[in-house]
Every structure is written in structure tokens, then in C-alpha cells.
Amino acid sequence: MTPFYTIWDQLLIDSLLAGAYRGYGFSHGAAKGLPSRIKKGGNRLEHSLEDGTMIRVLARSIGCGCLLLFLASLSAADDFKVEAGYTMLFDGKDLSGWRYPGFKGSDMEGKTETPDKRVAVENGAIVMRATDDKGKGGIRDLYTSKSFDSDFHLILEFRAAAKADSGVYIRGPQLQVRDFIRRGEQKHMKKFKNDDWNELDITVVGTEAVCRVNGERLQTMKVPAKGGIGLQAETGKFEFRRVRIKVKD
Secondary structure (H helix, E strand, O other): OOOOHHHHHHHHHHHHHHHHHHHOOOOOOOOOOOOOOHOOOHHHHHHHHHHHHHHHHHHHHHHHHHHHHHHHHHHHHHOOOOOOEEEEEOOOOOOOEEEOOOOOOOOOOOEEOOOOOOOEEEEEEEEEEEOOOOOOOOOOOOOOOOOOOOOOOEEEEEEEEOEEEEEEEEOOOOOEOOOOOOHOOOOHHHHHOOOOEEEEEEEEOOEEEEEEEEEHHHHHEOOOOOOEEEEEEEEOOEEEEEEEEEEOO
């Protein structure tokens, strides 16, 4: 099988390593452990820059790096598959199926950003920004166009910036969803991940909603018999993704 990288790629790596040692002023003794090819890398780099070879190597390597990043992004985007029986409320592309601001707001069909730019779709997630395009914060709500009046199971993932505050509306009442640990709240949660994705699980039976984060209890609350689902923008940056629901027939 042909190696993924060529001798030119190895030359680049060796040269940069040698350059790092030179740039940081390591003594000859400190560099003794380096392979002989790396010790000579600095000279190779200098000569290659003169005849243009290294420019071509850099272009080639940068191209390979971009390709790897592109493939990695595709892999990450394709990893998630919705469970059988569940319907996606957010497709990762636009805000179709949602209204803003609030359930009486404008239909966001086909839009990737609200008119005030407070809410936008970025990298497969709904991003609640700290402020709108005029620098104004405060509470703003994104609501489903559809009402969910039967029992349902809602699952989504959220990621909070440091000490950010948001919420999920369940047929009207708000469930506080926050950067719990850094705010000194919900201290019993051992699985909460700072600056990473956490799973919110909401099961509604009748007028009771049982809510968990990463499988750990968050809250049990009373909710109306009818209503939609909303996501709140309040304080700091907050992101939601993989929003899906299974409605009982």
C-alpha cells in the first residue's frame, strides 16, 4: 500500500522540528537525542526555501491537512442517526418548523438566522447568542410551530458557555437549563461536562415532565396539557443540537 504521506511530507516535519530546536536556542547537547535526519533539517529547510521546493511542500501539506479536516467534519456530522420512532425538530440546516420571537412570532421556514441575528444555525446547531445585532441582550424565545398535546419523549443536546443561562419551555413553563457546575448549581451532577455537549432528556406523561441531564435527575415539574416546545436565549452563548421527539399515538 502506498504511504499516505510522501518523503516530502517527512522532510517538512523534520525541518520544522529542527527549526524549532534552533529557534528556541537548544544547545548541541540538548539536541543529541534527535535523529540525524532531523538535526540536518534546518539546513534542508534553508536550501529548500531558496529554490522554492519548500513552498511546494507547504502547499501540498496544507492541502492534505485541509482534506483531513474536511473528512473529519463530514464524519462528525454523519455520526448521529435519529432513533427509530423519533422525529427531528431541527435538521441541523435551518430553522424550519420554528417561530421567533415566541410562539406568536414569525415563521422561520428556510431561514438560518432570526431577523435580529440573536439566534442562528452554525455548524449543525442552534446558537443562542448573548446579544442581538444591536448589542441588546435580554430574553428571546424560539418556539416550535407545532403544539405537542400528547405524551412525548424529547431528547436534545446543549452546550453552555461559562456561566451561561438558558431554558427549555415545555408547553409554556420553563425548565432552567444552565452551565450548572460553574454557576454553583445542581451540585449532585457528576456527569455534567463543561464546554461540551450534555444530553437533556424530558419525558412528559399527562401533565408531568421528568427531566434529566446525562441520565441524572434535574427536575420534575407540572406542565399544561397542551402546548409547544421552546428554546430560550438569555445570558451568554448557548447551543442546542440533535433536537428530536417521539410522540405517543
